[in-house]
Amino acid sequence: MTEVLHGREAFDNFVKLMEQLGIQCSDLLRSDIMDSLKNENFDLVFVEAFDFCSFLVAEKLGKPFVSILPTPFGSVDLGQPNPVSYVPVFNSLLTDHMDFWGRVKNFLMLFDFSMKQWRIQSTFDSTIKEHFPEGSRPVLSHLLKKAELWFVNSDFALEFARPLLPNTVYVGGLMSRPVKPVPxxxxxxxxxxxxxxxxxxxxxxxxxxxxxxxxxxxxxxxxxxxxxxxxxxxxxxxxxxxxxxxxxxxxxxxxxxxxxxxxxxxxxxxxxxxxxxxxxxxxxxxxxxxxxxxxxxxxxxxxxxxxxxxxxxxxxxxxxxxxxxxxxxxxxxxxxxxxxxxxxxxxxSHPLTPAQRLVGWIDHILQTEGAAHLKPHGLQQPWHEQYLLDVFLFLLLVTLGTLWLCGKLLGMVTRWLCGARKLKKA
Structure with missing residues (x-):
């Protein structure tokens, strides 16, 4: 904080903080606390998304989990639809009304955001290697998409309108309390x-x-x-x-x-x-x-x-x-x-309060034994399928192949016509 207030904020400092959280996570996963948690009969684990250790705890317990995102929507990749033409990338400082150069900046910052996410999540790699056997080690980016529900601490009154998956619920204002008289x-x-x-x-x-x-x-x-x-x-x-x-x-x-x-x-x-x-x-x-x-x-x-x-x-x-x-x-x-x-x-003016939305959705997935019906198959697709790169490559090859074949046929017809003319002249 002192560094930030003196104008020296750096992403590297945040990475160092996450490395410390990874070390603490290793201590937690090998502690007696985990043994006591395993002895409890939980139906569901509620995790908070700033410290990724909570996802590893839920995975270690082998229980389904829901997560709350305390930071703005988009600060973590949840596998949501992300049309960069009008959904600003986190830290781009853009709005949903982008001009051409704004869209260029947003597109390029998507790669910067992805690299930073990779660096942050990799700070837990040693913890995962230590506490999960080879062959069944989770990948943090996959664990984020494994959440049954995502509760996001924001609201349409503040957030720009954007596409959301069915298992994503805004609960901004969850911490609001009844007003009391001022002292x-x-x-x-x-x-x-x-x-x-x-x-x-x-x-x-x-x-x-x-x-x-x-x-x-x-x-x-x-x-x-x-x-x-x-x-x-x-x-x-x-x-x-x-x-x-x-x-x-x-x-x-x-x-x-x-x-x-x-x-x-x-x-x-x-x-x-x-x-x-x-x-x-x-x-x-x-x-x-x-x-x-x-x-x-x-x-x-x-x-x-x-x-x-x-x-x-x-x-x-x-x-x-x-x-x-x-x-x-x-x-x-x-x-x-x-x-x-x-x-x-x-x-x-929401028909339900943030607390009612949160509790209602948790009840729903407990009664339906999970939220598989709320998750699109796209969350399980590899990235090249999700963005249709295999389809584009196939269509490109078909198009190029067709053009090549047409060129060959045209060449053969041209040569045949030329040969026929020569025979007539002879």
Missing amino acids: QEFENFIAKFGDSGFVLVALGSMVSICQSQEVLREMNSAFAHLSQGVIWKCNPSRWPKDVKLAANVKIVDWLPQNDLLAHPRIRLFVTHGGLNSIMEAIQHGVPMVGIPVLGDQPDNLVRVEAKKFGVSIQLKHIKAETLALKMKQVIEDKRYKSAAVAASIIRR
């Missing part, structure tokens, strides 16, 4: 600003710990330009001693984010772009200014901007004047609020 200390602060309302600032727990003091200074100066009050999740112990806190700012090391987002006087949410934070903001129809830091956050905020209920600014570009301008833009232009409310209606 009195926050109500007292909000009341000072009357109808101007307040701005909520929460950049995630990791950023709050590692945030540089220079960024804190710039943000504090930006907030001082607002007529609204600002409730900022920021560790007071890390506050620069030489910086005076703006008069309209309250910093706290904890805040009830969901309850504050539901408050009638909130005007703006400044967020790092974490998926759960965005889902909570959509739930309550709150426009956003995003400051993405790493991982899926830039992609999430591309969608926020495309749906027009927020804007984003790069962390390295954080200057007081720029940030203040962005915040005022979103607060004063009512189109952002209207778009956020429209997204909230989409999010809330």
Whole structure:
């Protein structure tokens, strides 16, 4: 995180993190915990897709499993239809409305994404070799497609429309909780600003710990330009001693984010772009200014901007004047609020809640003894069959063969005609 906040984010660092998870996975698979799990009579295993170890645990137990994807759709290859003409590749920072050069970029980034997926998944190769006998060693990319169901932590209110397999269900907002009254200390602060309302600032727990003091200074100066009050999740112990806190700012090391987002006087949410934070903001129809830091956050905020209920600014570009301008833009232009409310209606108007969808689908596959009826045969086809490369090659050979044969016949006819003319002249 410190590397990222200093502008040195690198894919290699993420690979090193996954290598550590692979080592931990080896320790887990050889531990007594696995013996105790084998003694339990599970019907189904529920796994989380960030740490691939959970897939290996399910495979070791020999049980069917369902998986939840906590990151945006497309961050892991689930074997979904992926028309690159309008489905942006993860980290491409494109929308579903691509011009020609956008489609070129998206096509090329598909290969980059595939190579990165291979590198990430290969960090578990030694773990698989150690704990699975030769001849029956699973391949992680195949295990992902083996899941009975995929629950994706997103929603059509945020995600671009795209084709989905029947065993894929959006459950964005699964972590939403009933709104509670805001604690009195926050109500007292909000009341000072009357109808101007307040701005909520929460950049995630990791950023709050590692945030540089220079960024804190710039943000504090930006907030001082607002007529609204600002409730900022920021560790007071890390506050620069030489910086005076703006008069309209309250910093706290904890805040009830969901309850504050539901408050009638909130005007703006400044967020790092974490998926759960965005889902909570959509739930309550709150426009956003995003400051993405790493991982899926830039992609999430591309969608926020495309749906027009927020804007984003790069962390390295954080200057007081720029940030203040962005915040005022979103607060004063009512189109952002209207778009956020429209997204909230989409999010809330599902016939079933995310929890009801998740539980209902799990009940369904338990009653039907699996989800084979939801999985297309294409998931079992080799890639050259899936993309009809064998068919194209066959048709190309037939076409070339036919052209060659026609050429030969034409040559024979031409020679015969030439020979006949010579005989007549003779």
